[in-house]
Amino acid sequence: MKLFGRNALAFRIVVLAWLFGWFAKAGFYLPQLFGEARRFPFTTDRLPALFGWWALAAAAYVAPLAVLLAVVFPKRLFVRAGSIVLAVSAAIACVHLETFSDATFVTSLWTALWLVWFAFATHDDPSFVRHACLLAQCVIALQFVGPALGKLTREYTSGDAFYHLYFLQKDDWPYPLLRSRFAPQTLHAVAAWASRLVIAFELTLAATPLLQRRLALAITGIGLALIVLTSTWMLVSVVASLAGLAGAIVVLGRPAASA
């Protein structure tokens, strides 16, 4: 048995977006995991040595390539095995000392869990599409619950955190230009409003499962694009898998073609 039609298309969209995000920073991770981490391991007494073992992180980083077999031949067995490989790889990356600090692996983990659900759920179930779309939107929303609530503190609402993180410390466009053009007080005032807008937008993203599907998708699309545009291109690694889930909602949610 194999996936076909829009189910196969949705699977391929999510997996390819996932892989794009996962390997977007390969230029950083390949030399780090196969070179630096192997020659100069990083450890801590707080965690077992396994969590710093370079080979574990390196294997977890390249293993997802195996899912391409399921993309080309979307047989149920390949789809299930591939989805599990993605979830296990992302889970390892979330806890390994070489990779734990990158949000890419958290969004990848939750997206991979959706793929595991997608691979094992019964596609003939009349409620399958409804659950697939709602679960995908829930996974997207979940990524913004912690970040939104975690910013409800004076350092963010006053703009101090954004002022330092973006306006003073970032070297990506447009921040150097802004530093050269505007006084610190002006930038701090802008940072305060930008920070409050981000918190409001993240709270809205966290609430998208409660909204009508098209509105939720529009907010998701705008939100993911703004994250990349206002920070750094490298954040595409964090949002790519979520964009894949949004793509799956579009594909699965459209009316089925009449026979």
Next chain:
Amino acid sequence: MRTEPITIGFYALIATAALIGFATPVSPALDRALMRAHQLRPASTGEWLALQALPKMYSFAHRAWYSEEPIEPTATPPGEAVWVNHYPARLLRFDHARAMVVRYGYAPHLLLRSSYRGVELSSALTVRIDGRTLQLVEER
């Protein structure tokens, strides 16, 4: 047709993670546990495994101060802080610079301070260089 167990299970997993996120503003104990994860000082391996699956990018305020000398966690911060979006302990991983740290046999000391709605956690950390290994250690 009844909802499949795998579907119920996935909704429950997402709901649990979301509830933990929503508890952040009202649970100082949770905040401290999350700060320990951000500072790479989990109370246990289990705590690390559980908290690492939670989305927490750009949450809490994290500042770091570099020092040439060993530093106390309660010390008055020396000089200007570097603000870090999340996981400030990663500064001591010296990504792509470990060869230099090992060659010099020296790493700076770092004071980390995470804060959120009145809850604060400070750590004084450095790395001990043991052969070619960089081991994260806490200042006593």
